[in-house]
């Protein structure tokens with residue numbers, strides 16, 4: 001079998017999504033997700049100019065060789081653009097391999113470690129009460145785990161809170177970056193109250209998660225951890241920017257709140273120290289952004305040696321293609337923790353027909369050969385790309401801060 005064509009489909013059914021289709025001389029094709037939120041066309045250029053032309057004529061079964069050709073052969077290693085491009089190729093090649101084998105992807109990875117994978121949903125509200133009403137709605141839908149984010153009194157905007165209660169939170173909401181304002185003192189005062197209220201209303205069984213979205217310093221994160229640990233969060237996510245992996249050592253000394261990190265990571269080197277020093281509990285690097293199944297499998301196996309479990313990023317900027325592949329990965333990976341699930345708009349699900357399904361707070365992988373996700377190209381063509389940017393964040397005095 002040979003690769004005859006590799007091309008990108010860029011569409012925007014409510015949000016931008018970049019899809020790679022690799023076609024072969026035997027009529028089989030594979031699909032990969034190449035979406036890097038707010039930087040979509042950078043990955044398109046990387047693939048079209050540098051990677052896709054090198055695939056033509058190759059045997060799609062040689063996934064390992066193609067991965068190393070793309071990684072080592074680039075000379076300029078790593079980084080989100082490069083690794084998302086490699087990730088898209090890798091996911092599409094695994095899709096082809098599983099289709100050739102006539103197996104759902106998880107069977108090719110080693111078979112199921114579980115029948116279904118627990119997901120967490122997002123509850124957001126402008127204040128604690130409305131956020132908890134959203135938690136209630138999720139509980140009624142069957143969720144066992146819910147991420148809680150609410151507005152902070154005195155702050156016009158805060159990460160993770162939808163514009164209207166019950167709506168989806170979409171961060172890439174403006175053509176050029178919107179400017180948000182951040183006040184750590186107000187946040188640290190308010191966040192523990194949200195956890196306290198959630199435990200009071202829902203008891204101890206429901207898993208509660210929270211995303212700090214890189215906003216704190218290590219000692220501030222340590223304080224937050226100490227204050228919420230009595231409410232036993234499932235995890236605190238991205239407490240500090242993770243360029244400096246050692247920062248987690250300080251947080252860890254102070255709190256038993258489980259820590260999750262890694263949605264912006266793109267290689268094992270971004271999390272090596274975090275994992276081997278037991279500074280984190282969950283690794284969130286995604287298949288799309290961290291070099292595909294081939295590389296994330298190495299991260300997951302390494303993490304398993306150190307009691308770290310997976311908790312993949314699953315925001316709407318990961319397309320159903322990434323989600324489908326992730327659900328197979330989650331079904332296989334022995335050290336699975338949880339899967340994030342932000343439902344896509346109905347139109348996105350129409351553009352990407354798929355066989356995974358949500359049931360009773362869990363995802364169930366489909367049995368179609370491959371990762372089980374396709375693209376309706378005619379429908380996709382009706383939604384052309386539109387530039388959309390993630391926001392930036394400033395402190396009260398105007399200093400540019402982490403978003």
Ligand SMILES: O=C(O)C(=O)C[C@H](O)[C@H](O)CO
Pocket residue numbers: 037171211213263313314315316317340
């Ligand atoms: O889902 C999460 O945990 C996020 O932090 C969402 C990110 O802000 C979003 O995916 C950025 O593209």
Ligand SMILES: [Mg+2]
Pocket residue numbers: 211213237238263
């Ligand atoms: Mg996050």
